[in-house]
Amino acid sequence: MQANIAAAKAALAHLDVEEKDVAIKAASRDFFWYSPVLKNRLDHVTADFVVRPKDEAEVIEILKVCYEHDVPVTTRGAGTGNYGQAMPLEGGCVMHLRHMDKVREIHPGRVICEPGVLLKDVDAATREHSGQELRMFSSTWATATIGGFIAGGSGGVGSCTWGALRDLGNIIRLRVVTMEAEPRIVEFTGEELARVSHAYGTNGIITEVEMPLAPAYDWVEMFVTFHDFMDAARFSEDLANQDGILIKLATVFEAPIAHDYFQRVKPHVQPGTNLVGLMVAPHSMDGFLTFAGRRPEATIIYRNDDHNWERGPGPVFEYGWNHTTLRALKVDPSITYLQVRYGHPNSLKLVEKMRDDFSPEVLQHLEVMRESGRVIFAGLSLVKFTTEERLNEIIKLHEDAGAMIFNPHRYTLEEGGRQTVDDRQLNFKKESDPKGLLNPGKMISWDDPDWAFNEMYAHPRLQPLTKA
Amino acid sequence: MQANIAAAKAALAHLDVEEKDVAIKAASRDFFWYSPVLKNRLDHVTADFVVRPKDEAEVIEILKVCYEHDVPVTTRGAGTGNYGQAMPLEGGCVMHLRHMDKVREIHPGRVICEPGVLLKDVDAATREHSGQELRMFSSTWATATIGGFIAGGSGGVGSCTWGALRDLGNIIRLRVVTMEAEPRIVEFTGEELARVSHAYGTNGIITEVEMPLAPAYDWVEMFVTFHDFMDAARFSEDLANQDGILIKLATVFEAPIAHDYFQRVKPHVQPGTNLVGLMVAPHSMDGFLTFAGRRPEATIIYRNDDHNWERGPGPVFEYGWNHTTLRALKVDPSITYLQVRYGHPNSLKLVEKMRDDFSPEVLQHLEVMRESGRVIFAGLSLVKFTTEERLNEIIKLHEDAGAMIFNPHRYTLEEGGRQTVDDRQLNFKKESDPKGLLNPGKMISWDDPDWAFNEMYAHPRLQPLTKA
Numbered sequence: 001m002q003a004n005i006a007a008a009k010a011a012l013a014h015l016d017v018e019e020k021d022v023a024i025k026a027a028s029r030d031f032f033w034y035s036p037v038l039k040n041r042l043d044h045v046t047a048d049f050v051v052r053p054k055d056e057a058e059v060i061e062i063l064k065v066c067y068e069h070d071v072p073v074t075t076r077g078a079g080t081g082n083y084g085q086a087m088p089l090e091g092g093c094v095m096h097l098r099h100m101d102k103v104r105e106i107h108p109g110r111v112i113c114e115p116g117v118l119l120k121d122v123d124a125a126t127r128e129h130s131g132q133e134l135r136m137f138s139s140t141w142a143t144a145t146i147g148g149f150i151a152g153g154s155g156g157v158g159s160c161t162w163g164a165l166r167d168l169g170n171i172i173r174l175r176v177v178t179m180e181a182e183p184r185i186v187e188f189t190g191e192e193l194a195r196v197s198h199a200y201g202t203n204g205i206i207t208e209v210e211m212p213l214a215p216a217y218d219w220v221e222m223f224v225t226f227h228d229f230m231d232a233a234r235f236s237e238d239l240a241n242q243d244g245i246l247i248k249l250a251t252v253f254e255a256p257i258a259h260d261y262f263q264r265v266k267p268h269v270q271p272g273t274n275l276v277g278l279m280v281a282p283h284s285m286d287g288f289l290t291f292a293g294r295r296p297e298a299t300i301i302y303r304n305d306d307h308n309w310e311r312g313p314g315p316v317f318e319y320g321w322n323h324t325t326l327r328a329l330k331v332d333p334s335i336t337y338l339q340v341r342y343g344h345p346n347s348l349k350l351v352e353k354m355r356d357d358f359s360p361e362v363l364q365h366l367e368v369m370r371e372s373g374r375v376i377f378a379g380l381s382l383v384k385f386t387t388e389e390r391l392n393e394i395i396k397l398h399e400d401a402g403a404m405i406f407n408p409h410r411y412t413l414e415e416g417g418r419q420t421v422d423d424r425q426l427n428f429k430k431e432s433d434p435k436g437l438l439n440p441g442k443m444i445s446w447d448d449p450d451w452a453f454n455e456m457y458a459h460p461r462l463q464p465l466t467k468a
Numbered sequence: 469m470q471a472n473i474a475a476a477k478a479a480l481a482h483l484d485v486e487e488k489d490v491a492i493k494a495a496s497r498d499f500f501w502y503s504p505v506l507k508n509r510l511d512h513v514t515a516d517f518v519v520r521p522k523d524e525a526e527v528i529e530i531l532k533v534c535y536e537h538d539v540p541v542t543t544r545g546a547g548t549g550n551y552g553q554a555m556p557l558e559g560g561c562v563m564h565l566r567h568m569d570k571v572r573e574i575h576p577g578r579v580i581c582e583p584g585v586l587l588k589d590v591d592a593a594t595r596e597h598s599g600q601e602l603r604m605f606s607s608t609w610a611t612a613t614i615g616g617f618i619a620g621g622s623g624g625v626g627s628c629t630w631g632a633l634r635d636l637g638n639i640i641r642l643r644v645v646t647m648e649a650e651p652r653i654v655e656f657t658g659e660e661l662a663r664v665s666h667a668y669g670t671n672g673i674i675t676e677v678e679m680p681l682a683p684a685y686d687w688v689e690m691f692v693t694f695h696d697f698m699d700a701a702r703f704s705e706d707l708a709n710q711d712g713i714l715i716k717l718a719t720v721f722e723a724p725i726a727h728d729y730f731q732r733v734k735p736h737v738q739p740g741t742n743l744v745g746l747m748v749a750p751h752s753m754d755g756f757l758t759f760a761g762r763r764p765e766a767t768i769i770y771r772n773d774d775h776n777w778e779r780g781p782g783p784v785f786e787y788g789w790n791h792t793t794l795r796a797l798k799v800d801p802s803i804t805y806l807q808v809r810y811g812h813p814n815s816l817k818l819v820e821k822m823r824d825d826f827s828p829e830v831l832q833h834l835e836v837m838r839e840s841g842r843v844i845f846a847g848l849s850l851v852k853f854t855t856e857e858r859l860n861e862i863i864k865l866h867e868d869a870g871a872m873i874f875n876p877h878r879y880t881l882e883e884g885g886r887q888t889v890d891d892r893q894l895n896f897k898k899e900s901d902p903k904g905l906l907n908p909g910k911m912i913s914w915d916d917p918d919w920a921f922n923e924m925y926a927h928p929r930l931q932p933l934t935k936a
Contacts, residue, residue, distance in 0.1 A: 108751075109683070109685055109714075109750060110751040130599065131576060131598065162712055167711055167755075168713055169710065169712030169755025170755075172751060172754050172755075189758075190754055190758040191758055191761070215682075215683045218576070241840050242631075242841070243629070243630055243632075243838040243841060244630055245636055246577075246680075283576070283578040283640060283681070284577075284637045286637070286641070286658055287636035287638075290636050290657075290659055293659070370711040371711070372710075373710070373711060374841070375841055
């Protein structure tokens with residue numbers, strides 16, 4: 001099977017096709033470079049051409065043409081993901097959905113929109129319409145698309161209340177186009193949603209989404225400091241367990257993250273300051289201040305609605321989730337990260353052990369989440385990178401201790417997830433993408449069902465390894 | 469200290485004073501008769517007169533006049549409470565707040581209103597204004613007042629998501645008038661709220677409340693049946709632990725409650741049917757149906773938005789909380805109830821043990837609640853009453869097993885609560901009601917600080933005991 005790029009391009013020439021090499025290169029990259037491991041392997045990856053459909057009919061046309069000419073199609077939104085999910089490993093076509101940015105319908109508790117609309121634009125529309133907003137969003141809210149969030153994200157700001165994106169009820173409906181001789185349109189709800197959500201566009205292209213909404217409030221954003229790291233972590237856990245206090249974010253940063261990496265926070269903290277970032281509903285502030293008042297170890301140093309900082313820090317959520325890593329990277333390019341699950345019921349004990357074992361080589365950055373009704377922590381630990389061997393050792397020691405790792409130094413669905421084959425996604429790919437042209441190389445179970453997960457899946461198009 | 473009733477009545481004659489004996493008797497009663505124990509003791513209780521202030525200024529005038537003439541004042545809303553909290557034990561004045569029914573302000577996430585407005589009228593106003601509603605309400609939503617709910621309630625429909633009324637954030641502000649020579653107006657927030665919330669009006673009169681709001685949805689109300697009781701309980705617990713599925717009610721009824729006591733449900737169930745009543749947000753229905761589809765033991769027999777019942781059952785929440793007892797009482801006057809706390813983490817195990825030990829003498833009726841971030845059960849068990857001795861024995865056996873009882877067969881704050889003195893309430897009463905005229909006999913720690921809680925507090929005005 002040999003891709004006929006020229007024929008596909010010619011057939012699609014009447015669409016918005018990008019021809020310039022620089023622009024093609026730019027549209028072939030996501031934020032994989034948060035990982036030095038992926039940076040080494042994927043830096044050279046580029047598509048042959050980029051096309052930007054304006055509606056579902058054009059998506060169908062592109063998939064049909066590329067199918068006919070055996071051209072791989074990697075679909076992307078804003079390309080803000082970190083697992084290399086939007087990298088077109090086998091070249092071919094990158095389909096960029098940024099023109100599909102219409103918010104179609106808004107109802108009490110739900111919104112229907114196209115995949116290419118930015119998260120912030122969904123929120124702007126739903127807030128304007130009826131004082132509503134998305135339940136959760138990535139810290140890249142200002143630049144990321146809702147389709148990219150669903151196809152590659154797992155949760156974010158809001159997950160402290162609503163759980164993960166994959167939890168029942170957090171996606172209502174997805175409309176998907178298949179890549180066959182005659183592409184089909186399918187509507188997924190209920191159990192079927194798991195086929196294509198968080199599938200990196202490997203088995204269908206999302207052309208419409210229906211998502212639940214929560215009320216939009218003028219969230220009070222705060223920074224709270226602690227001398228002791230575990231005090232900060234306990235404060236966040238206890239706050240999230242206050243059923244009557246509505247929060248949207250509770251993030252814990254071990255010292256010296258705030259001092260060393262948060263430039264606008266630095267004048268207000270010491271190197272030894274542990275920091276908690278919060279978003280609290282305004283009508284929960286009386287409850288929150290009562291809660292905080294019972295904990296003399298907590299000092300509120302910033303409120304977005306009442307402060308005297310000469311330069312405000314901007315949105316507090318842009319310090320959390322993977323913006324923490326981004327801020328650290330900007331100051332110290334040797335920083336990378338891990339994605340850790342500290343589950344119920346021993347989440348804090350495990351956090352404490354990992355910190356004892358690895359700080360300061362690994363600094364704790366925790367996000368409060370809910371999982372099966374319980375407060376847990378997602379760790380996006382900052383790692384001072386030395387070698388791949390050491391990174392793998394740190395990962396192994398976490399796993400041995402019971403801290404599950406979603407490895408952000410891998411570019412396949414399975415390796416970045418739970419290291420098991422998802423039959424629902426694989427089986428749907430067999431139906432929807434018989435030629436295996438959708439985002440090739442990202443689903444190991446399609447390429448090599450017997451892969452043992454002992455080492456990184458070695459797709460033939462990876463950059464030959466250079467010694468670190 | 470001798471009350472000068474005649475002088476007080478004369479001084480208040482220009483207000484809306486009720487003179488008719490029948491009406492005074494009616495306004496001197498609440499729903500204490502759910503308890504055969506309280507029915508025996510309190511049936512004779514009546515006020516000397518009833519006055520209905522139209523605003524805070526009149527409340528102040530009434531309290532000032534009654535203070536001057538040493539007249540007890542028992543304040544009431546609709547009188548739908550079950551602990552005898554609105555019964556004027558020492559006669560005197562009943563102050564009925566039903567004219568103070570104004571909704572003053574509505575903002576995103578909060579409402580400010582007078583205490584005498586009905587819960588359903590708060591909801592009607594906030595829904596009309598901006599699609600909002602109270603976070604929680606008692607099953608007497610249609611008839612009870614918000615002030616009565618705060619002064620005597622503990623939680624209700626909505627507590628499966630928001631926890632109890634006393635939890636931080638579930639009351640924002642209370643404005644209170646004291647009973648002194650010159651009554652003072654005080655505003656309580658934060659830690660101070662606990663002074664007067666759930667204090668039965670023993671230490672101040674609430675004249676304005678500020679409460680948090682949640683979004684109002686067209687809740688899908690359902691009945692779901694199970695052959696096995698524990699399946700029904702687990703289903704409800706698991707559902708409440710689904711972070712992405714928004715619910716407002718999950719109630720479990722052991723067989724044969726549904727068949728024997730729910731007349732409109734009876735044609736659709738068997739004597740052995742265990743029932744779950746639910747309220748689920750419409751945009752969570754895809755998630756809910758997926759959840760339910762994984763549990764073949766669950767059968768949805770009724771949806772308020774899609775059913776073919778000849779006679780609809782009315783609001784599903786009017787089967788839950790203490791409406792369950794009311795419905796059972798109407799069919800079998802020998803039924804009474806207990807209020808039980810099945811705490812974390814062994815709530816279901818304890819439920820199972822109590823059922824094994826007592827069914828069918830005690831039938832399980834469970835309400836899903838949240839407490840400190842965890843799903844627990846509040847039991848409003850139906851008890852087939854025989855004697856007070858047996859009732860006390862059942863209570864003791866529950867407590868011995870670790871199931872805390874909030875005894876609804878007692879009329880004092882302490883006995884109906886945690887059987888300990890609440891210093892915050894007592895200390896404020898010392899300030900706010902130096903003559904002890906507010907709802908006398910309801911705060912043991914005021915009357916008799918050394919009371920040992922071995923038996924029912926024996927206020928001198930109780931009816932002399934008759935043998936059962």
